[in-house]
Amino acid sequence: MSEMLNTLEQTALSEYKYGWVTDIEADEAPPGLNEDIVRFISAKKNEPEWMLEWRLKAYRHWLKMTEPEWANVKYPKIDYQSIKYYSAPKQKVTLNSLDEIDPELRATFEKLGISLDEQKRLSNVAVDAVIDSVSIATTFKKELAELGIIFCSMSEAVQEHPELIKKWLGSVVPMTDNYFSALNSAVFSDGSFCYIPKGVKSPMELSTYFRINAENTGQFERTLIVAEEGSYVSYLEGCTAPMRDENQLHAAVVEIVALDNAEVKYSTVQNWYPGDKDGKGGIYNFVTKRGICAGVNSKISWTQVETGSAVTWKYPSVILKGDNSQGEFYSVAVTNNHQQADTGTKMMHIGKNTRSRIVSKGISAGFSQNSYRGLVQVGKNATNARNFSQCDSLLLGDKCGAHTFPYIEVKNSTAQVEHEATTSKIGEDQIFYCNQRGLDTETAVALIINGFAKEVMNQLPMEFAVEAQKLLAISLEGSVG
């Protein structure tokens, strides 16, 4: 099989017209996107034919699409031909342990508040580290395998578990879903695959750390989680990127499938580089995240702490197909300086007695714009569907903006949909009260916003809640006083 793949790689390379690559050891693709690049990526990963075909189909579809413009964000037009679509770290060998990870990278994780050493110490967290486009190391693989849990990089999954990938990849977010998901389907480089077999409750948190390193490189991860009947998993994703003057594109796709009585909890601590205080640089984060409660009594819960990125476009959603299934969305989105976030969720009630809960906390500072966009949809057959939405905004200063765009579409008269929204400002009297107790203004603001975000923070796995709290404080440093 590897023989065949080698040939494929050769073919891909020889077909390329511009002569930019002569060395198959090259760990970067040159800027630009065309079918050859798609072939190059696929070849780099020794992918089977069907995977390449899948990618090409997505690419051809993407060519016919136009970039969405409805979000409440503004950014200069992205030149898709100036982006590099593949970049693997120089270090080629697979690491045997996290100890071998580059110290700079380790430091970055530590700054995010999630130390890899600590991860190792906490024996209940398995880590998959993805740097630029390639998965570097996955911990606790053996321990998980004993339970039948598959937790590996997407590249490995394509090789080792093709039947699962063929069955589920693109089943929740079709390649044609939207502009960025089509792009991702064509050029996705890596990501995590996670499969929990029937009846198994994962004894540890599974987590992936994404890191953009190389310059002018787009990052397109693909994550797929499949929870079979009666299984449970809690998954955490963390992201960082270095400071660069140029904007970098990040367009990931995450798909979750929960079958009968299964539960998946997905938590994100997103800390991509937000750009400097004048709005220069930063990551464009255009992410499609969707889960399907395919089975009865299943549950999918999204929790996100969003502090990074220059522009965020992200709506983790749940399709509530199984009767009695539940969807949850807990979000804290912090924007400072010139950051723009348009984020929220979609809850699509299809099955009977389906329930959804949305708790969104937006914190805006500086000149930033923070929008909540949420859709609650109740289908004809979704008898007794229930939704509760709570959207709170907190403003620091008077140059930032908070916006709420709730959309409600109900086609079944037994549905109950509730929406509450508040907007408040951190008051000077609150800060003075804290000052009077010996807290400086930064500490006071951190305390007040953590209080504001508490309901969401409480949803995070314990190991990360404290770190996420610190992250909130760091993101707002210098925004008051």
Place this chain on the structure above:
Amino acid sequence: MLSIKNLQARIEEKEILKGINLDIKPGEVHAIMGPNGSGKSTLASVLAGRSDYEVTGGSVEFLGKDLLELSPEDRAREGVFLAFQYPIEIPGVSTTNFVKTAVNEIRKYRGEEPMDAVQFLKKMKEKMKLVEIDQSLLSRSLNEGFSGGEKKRNEIFQMAMLEPKFAILDETDSGLDIDALRIVAEGVNKLKSKDNATLVITHYQRLLDYIVPDYVHILYKGRIVKTGGKELALELEEKGYDFIKEEVGEEIESPL
């Protein structure tokens, strides 16, 4: 300990404190009384460092330091405590968490290690008893949905935890029922030592039956117009502010 000389302050162009003189020594309790709007809370806020107020003249020395030069948080860390007339709410932050942060920030300033959880809980239990405050109240969001009396009691609990050198109680007695008044006053008395001092702002001499002041000052239109012993509070209660107005009103109102 605290020496206020000719302190003048204004807010939004409005002159409120028009030359306050006050000397407070360690171990003393001073009471300030005065009609609504006379500037009592303003004096408290200026001492605590609220930035809305502009100090236009005078000086305040606290334990050898120029108090007016210090940031509000540094004043707190140096040992100034203000029990607010209207304590504010911080949703999502429990009193316990808030006080723990405060205690450790103050310790940090003094070069001390943060208090560990065990020490902190022990101290909290002890002080809870002192002001008879319930654990359940302390785990709720700070002051959110607290009754008026609960807020005041919570202020004194915080004071007990922070052990200030100089505490200002701004109408801590208003809104308290008879039992709570006694409990809060007893708490304040137990916290009294020869090294700390208290400034009690009140409208009612009833509180001064419990917290016996060494001096009573009457603040009227931004000036201390009369100082006496605790009997001054009784006299005031009997006669009302009219007697002050009669005594000094003329000269204060005089348009030159």
